[in-house]
Amino acid sequence: MKIIRNGLLMVCSMLYTSVLLAQSISGKITNEDGEPIAGASIQIHKTTLGASSDAEGQYAVKNIANGTWTVRVKAIGYINTEAKLTITGKDQNKDFVLASNSSSLDEVVVSGTMKEVSKLDSPVPVEVYTSRFFKANPTPSIFESLQNINGVRPQLNCNICNTGDIHINGLEGPYTMVMIDGMPIVSGLSTVYGLSGIPQSLIDRVEIVKGPASTLYGSEAVGGLINIITKNPKNAPLLSADVFGTTWGEINADIAGKFNVGKSAQSLIGVSTFNYANPIDNNHDNFTDVTLQSRVSVFNKWNFNRKDNKVFSLAGRYVYEDRWGGEMNWSKKYRGGSDVYGESIYTKRWEFFGTYDLPIKEKVSIMFSVNGHNQNSYYGNQSFMADQYIGFLQTTWNKTIKNHDILTGVAYRYTYYNDNTVATELEASKISLPGLFVQDEISLNEQNKLLVGARYDYNSLHGSILTPRINYKWNSKDKSDVLRLGIGNGYRVANIFTEDHAALTGARKVIFEEDLNPETSWNANLNYVKKFYSSGGSVFGLDATAFYTYFNNKIIPDYETNVNEIRYSNLDGHAVSKGLTLNADASLTNGLKILIGATLMDVYSEEKGEKIEQMLTEKFMGTWSIGYTIRHLGITVDYTGNLYGPMRLPLLGDLDPRPSKSPWWSIQNIQLTKAFSNGIEIFGGVKNLLNWTPGKNAAFLIARAEDPFDKNVQWDSSGNPIPTPDNPYALTFDPNYVYAPNQGIRGFLGFRYNLFK
CATH class of the missing domain: 2.60.40.10 (Immunoglobulins)
Incomplete structure (x- = not known):
């Protein structure tokens, strides 16, 4: 028992x-x-x-x-x-x-070396900003979203039509290459349009490389590149929506969804629309403060399943935009006339691009992109009609031999450009640009890595161009310290009429003083990253960079010799962009995330012993993004903003009463977001909390707004305006005194929805 x-x-x-x-x-x-x-x-x-x-x-x-x-x-x-x-x-x-750790060194990046590598291992410093970063300050386009990234500034170039470009470390938009999924889809004519109409709900992250990347990407990557990475259809929501409106009457809607085609393919499709049709004139100059716009964009991406994880993806985008600004009583019946002044721009743009890995053991990829851009514009009675088509084909081979990771490639780019200006009055511009490049990433040991590379291009107009670079990276044994040193060469072939809005307004005559040669530059940058990890899981980081770029043959528009002209020539001297930038970030386990950045820079040209500060370039800029999530309530508070120092502004002569320098100015925003368990987010807040606009610091922004066709201006024998009782400052109509958005405080409210399986 x-x-x-x-x-x-x-x-x-x-x-x-x-x-x-x-x-x-x-x-x-x-x-x-x-x-x-x-x-x-x-x-x-x-x-x-x-x-x-x-x-x-x-x-x-x-x-x-x-x-x-x-x-x-x-x-x-x-x-x-x-x-x-x-x-x-x-x-x-x-x-x-x-909660995402925006400062993670383990993120995968592709822009620095044209192949996937962790951010830590990349010899080239790459900044990564996730979709969550941009949601802290929702905007209708990526162009505006970049305003809170240190060292990057969206620059408006016209008070009336509000077109603009992206400055990186003080270098203007034409020096920045914009890409989608690694494909160069934007060049001069469409710097701003390429960053509009990409559905925010489809963006996975944005990678930014500051400094020349011409060795891998060729012309236009002199100042840096912006690579917009869209979501992989496999990981995207079945359905997503992002809709918001403002108290000014702006409405933005992004709708996206995915579907499977059997087991062989996944497709991601998105539609983005933006509409603003409420003319406002708060500064009482009889001109619209903000351009009125109607824009629609359709984006579609396909991923095909293949053996051995070989890549085959195709994507396309179409954008149509109708924007106008001008006198408050302007309507389309006045388009192109001399009765009521308006700037009206119709844009049609399409893009198609893809990547295909060859079905062989070696890592050989074929990448292509084609795009077309049609612009139908009137600036008052001055027309600007332009067509641009670009085809790009590239094949790369990635081979690892012991401690050498070698990337070689051949590329061909064809650009067709035609407009109705003197730039192409004899014949359309047709440029063939074949090139080849090689890059060797050498792992010296676990702590040291060396990258050497060179690119050779043959420009059908300018001949042979060689762009070498070398990068060195060291990291500590625990990988909490990273030091990078880079030296590289860049080049750029300029197309004036695709870059300078002032040349299109009809307010000034364009003078070419010589045949323009390509600009060349040498750049050196030193980058140091330090990470601190607490035992509780919080992360703190510092990211500091010193940069120096030296230009030859720089093309700088001369607005000052004659107020009725813009003179273009290669600089008989040199230009310099140098400075220091620092980012500090913290991601705490209690839900607080902080990213603060500051940049000090000096951008100038030197000719015949005279140093000239670059127009519309600040010496200091600061940005911040501070977010706190109350997790048990599902509420996030985001406070974002920027601060800019004075910059030199374009005046119309010695009698012009407007300040020659801008004041210190700041745009600040606050937002509350409530997340629900069913995938819905409700968000709202206030933009431009300080209600700051540039008109508060000048008697007027648009010169001679009351006489936009210069009908009452009197001239001397040399063609210069003279003072009269009606025109005491001897001015002509000019809308190019612009350095900041002219839109005051406004509220916004919106919602997001993500549906997963």
Whole structure:
């Protein structure tokens, strides 16, 4: 009997123990946008129990005994989180939302070396900004979203039509290459249009390289590049929507969805619309303060499943925009006439691009892009009609031999450009640009890496162009310190009428003083990154860079020799862009995220011993993005802003009463976002909290706004305006005294929705 009793006790004990260990915790791991996180680590503290999330973000930890346990969740690129759960004999469901760590060194980047590599391992410093960063200050286009990135400034070039370009470290828009998914889809004519109409809901991240990238990407990558990476259809929501409006009457809507075609392909399609049709004249100059716009864009991307994870993707985009600004009583019946002044721009733009890995063992890829741009514009009675077509084809071969990671490639680019100005009055511009490049990334050891590369291009107009570069990277053993040094060469072939709005307004005559030669530059930059990791999972970082760029043959428009002319010639001297930039960031486990940046720079030209400060370029800029998430309420507060120092402004002569320098100015915004468990977010806030506009610091912005066709201006024998009682300052009509947005304080309200499986 004793043996039987002991046996029964043992069986009962085993049954009881099995009951205690039968409980499990399961759930889903997602990011702040509701997207599943694969490969997250879930660990029961002080035990060996754990699991990893699958491709759908699902996880399950089994055989957990009764008691109170701490569950810890970790994932690369996200802030660690934990929660205490009490197990009482029942299975539990627990979902986790991980906050992205915007400063993560483990993010994958492609822009610096044209191949996927972790941000830490890249010898070229690459800044990465996720879609969550841009949602802290929602805007109708990426062009405006870049205003909160240190060292990057969207520059408006006209008070009336509000076209503009992107400045990187003080260099104007034509020095920046803009790409979508690594494809160069934008050049001079469409710097601003290429950044409009990309549905925000389709953007995964934006990568920015500051400094010349001509070795890999050729002309136009002199000052840097902006690479917009769209979402992979596999990871995108089934349906997403992002809609908001402002108290000024602006309405923006982005709708996107994905679908599968059997097991062979996934497609992602998005539509973006923006409409603003409410003329406002708060500065009382009888001109619209903000350009009225109607824009629609359609984007479609396909990914095809292939063996061995070979890539085959195709994408296309179409943008149509109708924008106008001018006198408050302007309507389309006045378009192109001399009765009421208006600037009206119709834009049609299409793009098609793709990537295909050859079905062989070697890593050989073919990339292509084609785009067309039609512009039908009137600036008062001055017409500007232009067509541009660009075709690009590139083949790359990536080969690893011991500690050498070699990338070679051949590329061909064809550009057709024609307009109705003197730039192409004899014949359309047709430029063939074949090129080849080679890059060798040498891993000297675990802490040291060297990148050497060179590119040779043959421009059909200017001949041979060689652009070499060398980059060195060192990191500490624990990878908390990274030092990078880079030296490179860049070049750019200028097309005046695609770059300078002042040449199109009809307010000035364009003078070419000589045949323009390509600009060339040498750049050196030193970058240091320091990361601090707390035991609780918080991350702190510093990112500092010193840069220096030296230009030959720089083309700088001369507005001052004659107020009725813009004179173009290659600089008989040199130009310099130099400075220091610093970013500091913190991602705390309590939900606080801070990113603060500042840039000091000096951009000037020197000719015949005279140093001239570059027009419309600040010596100091600062940016910040501060967010705090109250997790148990699902509420996030975002405070974003920028601060700019004085910059030299274009005046129309010695009598012009407007300030020759801009004041210090700042645009600040605040937003509250409420996230719900069903994938819905409601957000709202205030833009331009300080209600700052440039008109508050000048008697007027648009010169001679009351006489836009210069009908009452009197001239001397040399063709210069003279002072009269009606024109005491000897001015002509000119809308180019612009350095900041002319839109005051306004509220906004919107919602987002993401539906996953």
